[in-house]
Amino acid sequence: MARKNQLQIATIGPQIEETKYDIFNCDAFDWLSKRETNSVHAVVTDPPYGLREYDEGQLEKRKNGNGGVWRIPPTFDGQSRSPLPRFTVLNSGDFQRLLFFFSKLAKHLMKVLVPGAHVFIATNPLVSHYVDQPFVESGFEKRGAIIRKVITLRGGDRPKNAHEEYPDVTVMPRSCWEPWELFRKPIEGTVACNLRKWKTGGLRRVSGKEPFKDLIPSSPARGAEREIAPHPSLKPQDFIRKIVRASLPLGEGTVLDPFMGSGSTIAAAMHLGYQSIGLEINEEYYNMAVTAIPKLAAL
Numbered sequence: 001m002a003r004k005n006q007l008q009i010a011t012i013g014p015q016i017e018e019t020k021y022d023i024f025n026c027d028a029f030d031w032l033s034k035r036e037t038n039s040v041h042a043v044v045t046d047p048p049y050g051l052r053e054y055d056e057g058q059l060e061k062r063k064n065g066n067g068g069v070w071r072i073p074p075t076f077d078g079q080s081r082s083p084l085p086r087f088t089v090l091n092s093g094d095f096q097r098l099l100f101f102f103s104k105l106a107k108h109l110m111k112v113l114v115p116g117a118h119v120f121i122a123t124n125p126l127v128s129h130y131v132d133q134p135f136v137e138s139g140f141e142k143r144g145a146i147i148r149k150v151i152t153l154r155g156g157d158r159p160k161n162a163h164e165e166y167p168d169v170t171v172m173p174r175s176c177w178e179p180w181e182l183f184r185k186p187i188e189g190t191v192a193c194n195l196r197k198w199k200t201g202g203l204r205r206v207s208g209k210e211p212f213k214d215l216i217p218s219s220p221a222r223g224a225e226r227e228i229a230p231h232p233s234l235k236p237q238d239f240i241r242k243i244v245r246a247s248l249p250l251g252e253g254t255v256l257d258p259f260m261g262s263g264s265t266i267a268a269a270m271h272l273g274y275q276s277i278g279l280e281i282n283e284e285y286y287n288m289a290v291t292a293i294p295k296l297a298a299l
């Protein structure tokens with residue numbers, strides 16, 4: 001695959017700030033294998049879970065509206081929502097592949113992250129344990145989870161083909177939250193020592209009076225953001241900026257998104273004046289990110 005590198009110096013915001021970011025059209029694992037040890041200060045990412053949903057065949061099914069791993073949701077409150085990847089169709093082989101994928105990711109991240117670096121990973125209540133286990137086994141500390149409070153339209157349905165027979169039954173709860181697992185590479189000494197040496201170990205407070213909290217109300221990405229970046233898993237700037245901001249306790253260092261899609265994490269970092277690096281394997285999404293990042297950052 002052709003590898004492209006987009007190095008951007010951008011000027012945004014009321015105070016003119018220079019923000020540098022690097023984005024690459026590449027396989028995240030290839031890139032991570034070549035990256036120096038102890039050179040990244042935080043990871044904020046939304047990885048593929050079905051591992052199949054971004055295959056060409058599944059993307060084609062999504063485009064044609066005939067499902068596959070993608071569920072075409074019904075209209076809700078007069079609003080039609082974008083298709084969502086379905087995790088209920090995964091089988092035991094898929095789960096083994098998930099464990100292998102996150103184990104490989106955790107091992108690479110353990111090498112490239114500095115001590116005390118935090119990793120925020122978007123997940124789903126049905127599959128989050130396939131992230132936790134390999135990360136903890138690879139030596140990361142689990143530091144809780146951020147709950148993005150959002151109605152995704154996952155679950156809440158009556159039994160298939162028996163709606164009238166069982167009108168009072170819901171097969172599984174309608175999901176109203178999205179967990180973002182939080183891990184930390186072990187610190188060297190105390191948090192204060194680690195902050196002095198590596199600029200990491202804690203999370204940036206919202207303000208002097210307010211710590212960073214683990215419950216964040218949010219809504220799905222809509223309107224202008226979707227027009228700028230029509231990626232099927234676009235995360236809204238309002239939410240992603242809050243976690244990207246928290247990821248660098250002193251606002252210094254580099255944030256990495258190894259599965260950047262249309263670049264919402266990189267745009268958030270740019271908006272905040274943080275340095276960042278984004279990786280994306282799919283050329284169409286990479287090209288989307290090239291144009292979307294400065295526009296999303298300017299919102």
Ligand SMILES: C[S@@+](CC[C@H](N)C(=O)[O-])C[C@H]1O[C@@H](n2cnc3c(N)ncnc32)[C@H](O)[C@@H]1O
Pocket residue numbers: 026027028029046047048054231233234235258259260261262263264265279280281282285
């Ligand atoms: C869930 S989406 C991320 C979307 C992103 N949150 C956004 O707001 O646009 C995951 C992305 O990872 C990409 N991807 C899958 N495998 C990859 C790999 N090995 N290396 C880099 N990117 C990969 C997919 O093409 C997809 O765009």
